Amino acid sequence: MHGIVKTFPGVRALDGVDLDVRAGEVHCLLGQNGAGKSTLIKVLAGAHQPDAGTISWEGEPVTLGDPQAAMSRGIATIYQELDLVPGLTVADNVFLGREHARFGLARMASANRATADLLARLGHPEIRPTAELGSLSAASQQMVSMARALSQDARLIVMDEPSAVLDNEEVERLFGVIRELTADGVAVVYISHRLEEIRQVGDRITVLKDGRTVATGLPARETPTRQVITLMTGRDIEYVFPERSSAPRDGEPLLEVEDLGLRGRFADVSFTVRPGEIVGLAGLVGSGRSEILETICGARKPTAGTVRVAGRRLRPGDVAAAVAAGLGLAPEERKSQALLLGDSVARNISISSLRRFARAGFLSGRSEKQAAQEQVDALDVRPADVSREVRTLSGGNQQKVVLARWLLRDCRVLLLDEPTRGVDVGARSEIYALIRGLADRGVAVVVVSSEIPEVLGLADRVLVIADGSVVTEQPASALDEHRVLDLVMEKAAARSRAAGEGDVA
Numbered sequence: 001m002h003g004i005v006k007t008f009p010g011v012r013a014l015d016g017v018d019l020d021v022r023a024g025e026v027h028c029l030l031g032q033n034g035a036g037k038s039t040l041i042k043v044l045a046g047a048h049q050p051d052a053g054t055i056s057w058e059g060e061p062v063t064l065g066d067p068q069a070a071m072s073r074g075i076a077t078i079y080q081e082l083d084l085v086p087g088l089t090v091a092d093n094v095f096l097g098r099e100h101a102r103f104g105l106a107r108m109a110s111a112n113r114a115t116a117d118l119l120a121r122l123g124h125p126e127i128r129p130t131a132e133l134g135s136l137s138a139a140s141q142q143m144v145s146m147a148r149a150l151s152q153d154a155r156l157i158v159m160d161e162p163s164a165v166l167d168n169e170e171v172e173r174l175f176g177v178i179r180e181l182t183a184d185g186v187a188v189v190y191i192s193h194r195l196e197e198i199r200q201v202g203d204r205i206t207v208l209k210d211g212r213t214v215a216t217g218l219p220a221r222e223t224p225t226r227q228v229i230t231l232m233t234g235r236d237i238e239y240v241f242p243e244r245s246s247a248p249r250d251g252e253p254l255l256e257v258e259d260l261g262l263r264g265r266f267a268d269v270s271f272t273v274r275p276g277e278i279v280g281l282a283g284l285v286g287s288g289r290s291e292i293l294e295t296i297c298g299a300r301k302p303t304a305g306t307v308r309v310a311g312r313r314l315r316p317g318d319v320a321a322a323v324a325a326g327l328g329l330a331p332e333e334r335k336s337q338a339l340l341l342g343d344s345v346a347r348n349i350s351i352s353s354l355r356r357f358a359r360a361g362f363l364s365g366r367s368e369k370q371a372a373q374e375q376v377d378a379l380d381v382r383p384a385d386v387s388r389e390v391r392t393l394s395g396g397n398q399q400k401v402v403l404a405r406w407l408l409r410d411c412r413v414l415l416l417d418e419p420t421r422g423v424d425v426g427a428r429s430e431i432y433a434l435i436r437g438l439a440d441r442g443v444a445v446v447v448v449s450s451e452i453p454e455v456l457g458l459a460d461r462v463l464v465i466a467d468g469s470v471v472t473e474q475p476a477s478a479l480d481e482h483r484v485l486d487l488v489m490e491k492a493a494a495r496s497r498a499a500g501e502g503d504v505a
């Protein structure tokens with residue numbers, strides 16, 4: 001791709017971008033939220049037409065007039081916002097718009113078989129080809145999208161933040177598939193905000209900033225992370241975690257979780273959070289952390305234990321009661337979560353705090369806008385225009401909008417599940433500062449993150465969760481990443497030993 005330009009009303013998303021991808025390589029495309037990554041790959045997929053610039057494929061200049069044209073040349077794309085049809089089956093989605101999908105029992109059976117094979121290859125034999133897509137988790141839907149790309153015998157597969165909805169094990173498996181593909185000469189364009197992934201799987205790097213290529217063809221393993229970050233952001237950034245406030249936290253606990261359990265998922269979870277405190281839950285994906293948060297806020301009904309907010313016991317399994325008591329949960333899958341895409345940024349941010357802006361029965365548009373603008377500035381949402389439709393924001397900026405919604409709400413206890421997922425390195429420190437700011441105003445905060453350094457840097461106290469139970473609770477300063485991983489592994493080892501003894505008995 002050479003000199004690609006793409007403008008939207010009021011935005012020059014791409015301003016002369018160059019990208020060359022070789023057969024058999026993993027080419028990483030990096031850049032801050034809104035840099036133009038998704039727009040570039042939509043041009044490559046034939047979904048957007050460039051205003052200027054040229055695309056060559058296997059040495060020949062080509063015009064990719066529509067997605068079909070790109071697909072027929074062997075370019076497959078896994079979009080950031082998945083483009084699957086929830087009402088269709090898994091197999092229908094994999095073969096959407098192609099021969100297999102046409103009617104006929106024999107075809108259907110062969111489509112189902114082919115789909116099952118592809119999913120097995122991706123390490124997900126449990127996803128049934130006949131299941132309705134909408135009934136699957138975001139991670140499973142991602143896998144279906146991947147199966148679809150594989151089914152096309154693509155020469156180039158573009159993956160736009162595939163790891164944002166996958167857990168560590170699934171990411172490992174994905175990397176395995178990527179390595180198989182590239183060994184067969186398939187090229188992969190890989191987009192991610194997790195820089196350590198780039199080092200694991202990437203060959204070369206291209207960095208976009210404000211719609212321009214600022215570096216291209218850098219070696220992925222040898223280029224220092226610091227340099228990549230400086231290229232992306234134009235400044236030197238390290239993860240800066242806000243200072244923990246030194247004020248003694250001896251108030252009564254705001255949140256008290258006692259012996260909480262959900263059969264088959266987690267058991268005996270007890271901890272308290274005082275006003276002004278941030279408690280982190282560290283552990284691997286699948287360890288039960290998200291379920292613990294969901295159970296605390298009433299989205300799941302516990303099979304044991306109690307939750308108290310400011311000393312008052314919450315009715316189990318009652319979200320409305322939890323919200324009334326001042327509890328808020330910003331869940332992990334923010335994308336699939338109720339963004340009103342056609343509405344303005346301001347409305348999306350203030351939607352659950354509307355009561356506050358409705359003075360004497362009518363909505364105060366001005367203060368609604370003003371409060372939203374403050375959040376937008378604080379979180380560095382780009383463009384910083386609250387009247388813009390959310391639909392036109394980049395993926396990461398949409399994430400920030402949902403997060404802003406929760407930060408603006410007057411919660412006494414705020415549960416945050418993966419608050420920085422999909423958010424670029426530049427904006428992370430700002431999010432950390434906002435969370436600490438809430439705590440300093442007396443909110444009790446619980447944070448879950450699969451990035452262990454994030455939990456350790458942000459929280460005052462950390463609970464290490466493995467396999468549905470609390471392994472240890474310690475001040476964050478007493479732990480480091482290795483120690484946390486060791487604790488998690490020890491627990492896994494103890495469990496498999498216990499299982500072994502069980503067999504003997």
Ligand SMILES: Nc1ncnc2c1ncn2[C@@H]1O[C@H](COP(=O)(O)OP(=O)(O)OP(=O)(O)O)[C@@H](O)[C@H]1O
Pocket residue numbers: 008009011012013031032033034035036037038039040080382383391392393394395396397
């Ligand atoms: N359909 C559209 N209409 C108007 N503006 C758009 C549209 N699509 C993208 N943009 C704008 O183009 C710019 C680039 O967006 P893009 O989605 O390519 O960013 P990105 O690099 O993929 O970011 P992220 O890391 O957040 O996914 C942003 O300013 C975005 O608001």
Ligand SMILES: [Mg+2]
Pocket residue numbers: 037038039080160394395396
């Ligand atoms: Mg994007």
